[in-house]
Amino acid sequence: MSQTPYLCNMNQVKDKIDIRKLDLPMLEKYITEQLGEPRFRSKQIWKWLWQKRASTFVEMTDLSAVLREKLPEIFSINPIVLDKIQRSQDGTIKSRFRLYDGHLIESVLIPVPSDNRYTVCVSCQVGCSLSCKFCATGQMKRVRNLDPGEIFDQVFLVNQQCLESFDRPLTNIVYMGMGEPLLAYQPVIQSIERITAPDGLNMSPRRITVSTAGIAKMIRKMADDQVKFNLALSLHAADDEKRNEIMPINEQNNLEVLQQALVYFYQNTHNKITLEYIAFQNFNDGIADADNLARFCKAFPVVVNIIEYNPISGFDKVKSSADRIDTFARRLSSLGVSVTVRRSRGKDIDAACGQLANKG
Numbered sequence: 145m146s147q148t149p150y151l152c153n154m155n156q157v158k159d160k161i162d163i164r165k166l167d168l169p170m171l172e173k174y175i176t177e178q179l180g181e182p183r184f185r186s187k188q189i190w191k192w193l194w195q196k197r198a199s200t201f202v203e204m205t206d207l208s209a210v211l212r213e214k215l216p217e218i219f220s221i222n223p224i225v226l227d228k229i230q231r232s233q234d235g236t237i238k239s240r241f242r243l244y245d246g247h248l249i250e251s252v253l254i255p256v257p258s259d260n261r262y263t264v265c266v267s268c269q270v271g272c273s274l275s276c277k278f279c280a281t282g283q284m285k286r287v288r289n290l291d292p293g294e295i296f297d298q299v300f301l302v303n304q305q306c307l308e309s310f311d312r313p314l315t316n317i318v319y320m321g322m323g324e325p326l327l328a329y330q331p332v333i334q335s336i337e338r339i340t341a342p343d344g345l346n347m348s349p350r351r352i353t354v355s356t357a358g359i360a361k362m363i364r365k366m367a368d369d370q371v372k373f374n375l376a377l378s379l380h381a382a383d384d385e386k387r388n389e390i391m392p393i394n395e396q397n398n399l400e401v402l403q404q405a406l407v408y409f410y411q412n413t414h415n416k417i418t419l420e421y422i423a424f425q426n427f428n429d430g431i432a433d434a435d436n437l438a439r440f441c442k443a444f445p446v447v448v449n450i451i452e453y454n455p456i457s458g459f460d461k462v463k464s465s466a467d468r469i470d471t472f473a474r475r476l477s478s479l480g481v482s483v484t485v486r487r488s489r490g491k492d493i494d495a496a497c498g499q500l501a502n503k504g
């Protein structure tokens with residue numbers, strides 16, 4: 145893990161261009177027109193930024209010394225910096241990162257050696273505006289979207305962590321940390337482009353899942369954009385009244401609208417869709433709830449992932465018992481729905497689903 149010292153360099157960076165916000169044609173324009181350098185220099189810089197994650201221009205040793213001095217006069221890089229790391233008894237590792245403007249975000253590495261699966265859960269916003277009642281991040285107000293480079297950095301640095309701790313690279317990336325990815329659409333898409341590009345990290349988009357609380361028009365946009373990654377919808381109730389109670393976003397994006405958007409997404413991409421479903425005792429885990437959920441699932445191929453609830457303060461529901469989850473899952477299976485039940489990871493360090501809140 146990089147230990148670059150943190151410099152609160154807001155004044156230094158605010159009048160410079162964040163070089164990682166540029167696409168390659170824009171970078172080429174600056175390099176050739178403003179700096180008078182040959183075009184191939186931009187490709188060299190691009191690889192330093194997106195393959196090797198250079199966090200300073202001094203590191204770019206195949207550039208001329210003169211260019212290495214000129215670049216920081218115009219551009220900044222703004223890397224994220226590790227602020228704190230916590231290790232759970234179950235192997236989960238939570239990292240807190242500091243952004244160039246001092247804000248904090250979290251990422252979680254979830255190792256499952258028995259399945260050879262090493263997943264990073266990344267954040268895409270500082271805080272979140274959607275206020276889902278069961279989520280600690282939802283209790284923080286949204287401050288800003290992350291930049292593409294700040295999302296990319298989480299993947300790069302947690303991949304290093306994974307290599308150091310488990311001698312394996314990451315196998316999966318999920319956008320399920322702090323924030324709603326479809327409300328940070330541009331930086332999310334740009335980060336995925338860099339992560340999957342051959343001149344970036346060259347990871348497969350099939351190993352990436354973007355999770356939404358349910359912004360129907362953006363699900364349709366992803367379909368129109370022909371994205372290659374997988375989609376997860378945090379459903380948590382298949383009844384509008386119950387979903388409104390725990391997820392205010394459902395009031396503008398009700399179940400029927402969401403279902404139609406998912407059908408559209410599937411028809412246009414054929415990408416995998418998962419429904420995330422946190423089971424709350426005597427709220428959404430009964431037989432009638434399973435029947436509603438099965439009806440919702442009929443319209444497109446899907447896997448339902450039942451998740452154990454991780455308590456946060458200020459929310460009155462409790463997690464379902466193992467027996468109720470079992471009965472619920474069996475009912476879904478009997479109705480032809482593919483179901484998995486996921487045990488929670490990293491609870492002892494507040495790294496489990498819905499618990500990310502920069503607590504400490």
Ligand code: SF4
Nearest residue numbers: 272276279282323357
């Ligand atoms: S569950 Fe996701 S969308 Fe909802 S408040 Fe938490 S971070 Fe935001």
